[in-house]
Amino acid sequence: MDKSHEPFAGLARASPERPIDAERAAELTTLIDRLRAGRIDRRSFLRRSCALGLSLAAGQMLLGALATTAAQDTAPRRGGTLVAGFSADPAGFDPVRGPSGMSHVVIEQIYSTLMALDPDAKPYPELAESYDVSADGLQYTFKLRPGVLFHNGDELTAEDVKFSFDRLRAKDSGYSYGAQVETIAGVEVIDKYTVQFKLSKRTGPFLIYMAFPGSSIVPKKLVESGHDLNATPIGSGPFKFVSYQPRTAIKFERNATYFQEGKPYFDAMEYRIISDITALTNAVTSGEINFSNEIPPKDWAAVQSNPDLVGVTLEGSRYNWLLANTTKPPLDNPKVRQAVAHAIDREALVKGAFFGQATPILGGVVPQWNWAYADIQYFKPGGDPAAAKALLAEAGFPDGFETSMTIASSFPAQMAMAPIIQANLAAVGIKAKIGTMEIPRYWDEVWSTSNFDITTMYWLSPLADPDDFLTNNYKCDMAINVQKYCSKAMDDLLEAAKTAATEAERKELYRQVTQLSLDEMGQVPLVNGWLLIAHAKALQNYKPMRTGFLKTLKDAWFAG
């Protein structure tokens, strides 16, 4: 269960210096009761809780937690249809195919996984009742819940689990996330409800991989009989697939035999595909649809002022970075890349391109909410032109240099950042000429061919594991490492961190990775754009997820 249900859990985290003793806790409880009964207002609550030794932040946090608890007080209500809008069309519904993020937000509703991620991206057992890891970390044994049914009525057993992973691991399976299953040496069925994974080496993010939509468990018997999951997906998830009209809509209905009794609460869901983002926003603000997690930052104020909508923000992992081509002089010089990195006013980017709805990245790319966050304050939020100029002089370019910046015109945030970055660079003597290109051309002529001096891009990690954040960005020859950064030291550190025995060891190694990533400036981190979600006021108990996924929709309901 998510910790935010428990008001004191958040408190203990917020002010570790003053643990709450029993007496003060009792007083607090009285205060909370009075607040709930409406006998005191929020302001007096804050004042009095401060008097009890709570920091203002902790008090506000408590108020926030209470708001959630208040929502919890009303019992979940069955019924209604969630109509959510998305800009992309899914690329199939078979977990082994579905190479796109849009496929995954469909797949996660229809299928279940051994593990699942909570809103803070921590794994918990889903289809598994419990799991056991051997001391050497090479053997994971999952005990399955008995009586879980696929939508066709078959029971989900260890055989289905083995089948699903053998299918992903098969040669030429075409699975886009093959790296996630490459350390699985074998999957063994111990008994009907017990399945064991043998790994070829320690795999730090293994449980996170088990929660990834690609790792969904598919019905063995059905698939072997020739059923096409891509056309009609069948899983054991909270919602059953009803229909898909290409580029228009995907319809789901409630799975009455879902193993979490009583859930889901909606009778049905519909994902509408609205490729134009302005039209999507209009659809939300006019009430045509009642959920969207793709609100553009420029429309956020309008969403918040709309009395029929609730706006929810959360920092996830939507990095925006600047890529300086490490094969092109003078950007092949780490000092020059550092100069570029220091020149940028990240606060201006947050304000100018994200309308305040982003966090400036002041150190490495692992965000602060993640367990592997390395608290390295490397950049000044407003930029450090003096440091940039000094670095340029050191590198032999006291007067700067001329370069170019190619931006994909289809991404509004990238387009909005470009002139700010250009001005920041100009202030330290780097004259960058901006060129723009429509996205298919950009992928073809700029991105995949590394044909640029400087470009910017954003990427969303669907895994929320530090390995995913860092390996994709910094390991030699990774698909999104188009700046061609390559360092043996970095690759070794990344491998060591991924295969380390404990989380503490991993955390220390990721701190070293982060430090190295800044020393060599393999790419220039800019800002982390928040998830911006708008939904109808009637929607209750919806908890946004750091990964941007929508698994928690099964826990939400519409108020009567």
Add this chain to the structure above:
Amino acid sequence: MPRTAGAAAALAATKRRPAMFRLIALRFAIFVPTLFAASIVLFIAINVVPGSAAKAALGIDATAQAIARFEAQYGLDRPLHVQYLDWFGKALKGDFGTSFQNHVPVGPEVLLRLPVTLELAALAFLIANLIAVPLGALAAFHHQRKTDAAITFLATVFGAIPNFWLATLLILVFALTLRWLPAGGYAPFGAKPLTNLSQMAMPAVSLGVVSSALLLRIMRTAMIEVLASDYIRTAFAKGATRAVVIWRHAIRNALIPYLTVGAVEFGFLFGGVVIIEDIFLLPGIGSLVLVGIINRDYPVLLAAALVVTVVVLTVNMLVDIVASLLDPRQVRAKAAT
């Protein structure tokens, strides 16, 4: 009055049946080669546009292997003429391939979307005509007077408005502020007629108003010309009432040039649906063309563009036939060529 006119036309048509048949046969004969030529032009155009289909479909983290696998799967690694012949051969059998983006067959999707676009274009065309014919005629009657100037000015304004701008304005006023109409969406007319019309209203007006500009001017000019002709003066001289002259002689004759331009305008309308459908979330051919372009989804784009070509060719053919019913001289002239 119009009934007698129609009956007379039908009677006249019976008399010149052989010529009419020749015209229709001729139209059909050039229909197929035109389509073939259009498909070649489209195929080439799509392939010379920069951007790779595989990279567009696979996106940011496409690996070289994934791109190669994709291109092999869809036969994109073959020479262009081989790709075209393969596509054309299958298209003749009704197989338009599968979308690069969602891996779903394209043919059925296009057929499913066609009624949406046809309805939108028809409604928009209706609105355009409802504006253009009466206003155009009115302007002609009041030629070189204030009413004429006002209507001509209005036509200029209509013609200058981009339809997507008008669409956005309509959404702002009627959907987001007044909340009278839905901002977008689609329900089939057969299932929910009222919802369907409320959803079609703004897109049809956005397209229709802009299209009316040219039609209005044509109507006005044609009417002015007709009203100045000898037979109108003769009709008045013979003591015919104003209504008889206008309905029986003037409008019918003015409609001949009007129809030909109208057919061309209908073709433009079909092109205009690309952006308008996208704005109003209508799942028609237009929005399909757009996603086809954005994603370099060639099978989708080809099938959608070909359907548009077929519709435009058909409309032109029908208009030729109708025009010849209204003006017997056209049959002889066109059949002779």
